[in-house]
Amino acid sequence: MTTSTRNRSRETVQPEHEPLLDRTESQEHDPLYYNLARGPALFAQAGIWILATAVWTGIFSSKLMLFTLHPLLNSIGLLLSTQAILLLQPTSFSAPRQKKRAAGIHGVLNGLGTTSLVSGASVIIYNKASHNGTHFESLHARVGLAVYLLFFLQALFGALAVYAPSLFGGEARAKAMYKYHRLSGYLTFLLSLVAVAAATQTDWNKNMGKINLWPILLAGVLLAVGLGTGIKPNKLGIQ
Numbered sequence: 001m002t003t004s005t006r007n008r009s010r011e012t013v014q015p016e017h018e019p020l021l022d023r024t025e026s027q028e029h030d031p032l033y034y035n036l037a038r039g040p041a042l043f044a045q046a047g048i049w050i051l052a053t054a055v056w057t058g059i060f061s062s063k064l065m066l067f068t069l070h071p072l073l074n075s076i077g078l079l080l081s082t083q084a085i086l087l088l089q090p091t092s093f094s095a096p097r098q099k100k101r102a103a104g105i106h107g108v109l110n111g112l113g114t115t116s117l118v119s120g121a122s123v124i125i126y127n128k129a130s131h132n133g134t135h136f137e138s139l140h141a142r143v144g145l146a147v148y149l150l151f152f153l154q155a156l157f158g159a160l161a162v163y164a165p166s167l168f169g170g171e172a173r174a175k176a177m178y179k180y181h182r183l184s185g186y187l188t189f190l191l192s193l194v195a196v197a198a199a200t201q202t203d204w205n206k207n208m209g210k211i212n213l214w215p216i217l218l219a220g221v222l223l224a225v226g227l228g229t230g231i232k233p234n235k236l237g238i239q
């Protein structure tokens with residue numbers, strides 16, 4: 001079917017008295033990458049790119065060493081995770097094929113993001129062990145530990161719900177659990193922004209990294225607006 005025929009057939013099944021299509025919701029034939037810049041997603045993109053740029057500029061203007069992989073890998077993890085959320089957020093069960101494809105890519109991107117975060121965790125743990133540093137003393141270290149654990153559990157839960165639904169008592173029950181995965185996903189992401197903001201207050205950053213707090217706070221506000229306004233309350237089980 002050509003694009004124009006497809007558009008025409010969509011127009012004919014859309015009676016005039018029906019409300020206009022919800023432009024924040026992706027339709028079956030829309031290219032998936034539209035979701036990355038659909039409506040409020042633009043705020044979230046601005047936010048995550050400001051955050052990544054602030055971290056990378058700070059790191060590349062300081063002395064590069066094994067430790068510097070920690071912030072770099074963590075910011076890449078958050079960048080990938082943001083794309084994963086944005087890709088899936090505007091999909092709905094009224095466009096099931098679109099939703100299924102988006103869910104597959106969401107899993108892959110979040111898998112890569114979590115791998116990047118876990119690698120960032122390995123770097124800092126190795127780095128601390130190599131000079132007998134004390135673990136989990138600062139606010140950043142404590143919040144960061146919680147973020148790593150939550151990201152790991154989040155990815156595990158998502159993968160099991162999709163690929164091993166029998167563990168939850170069948171596909172219908174596994175799908176009924178998605179709302180918890182969504183809610184904990186947003187909370188985990190929010191906490192990861194707190195971890196990055198707290199990273200700017202560490203001794204290393206104050207002396208060497210010099211990543212400013214204000215672009216991270218600005219990024220946090222833009223991400224909260226972009227991701228927050230894209231949330232559909234019914235998908236969280238709120239009617």
Ligand code: HEM
Nearest residue numbers: 071074124128135136138141144145147192195199202204
């Ligand atoms: C999602 C993002 C991040 C997470 C989850 C995270 C997590 C962690 C964790 C768990 C530790 C403690 C390791 C230990 O005590 O054994 C740590 C240490 C550290 N991180 Fe991050 N981090 C993140 C981003 C960043 C960024 C962007 C920077 C930028 C400078 C950074 C700088 C540091 C520094 C300097 C330490 C050592 C100081 C300390 O232990 O408080 N981190 N991080």
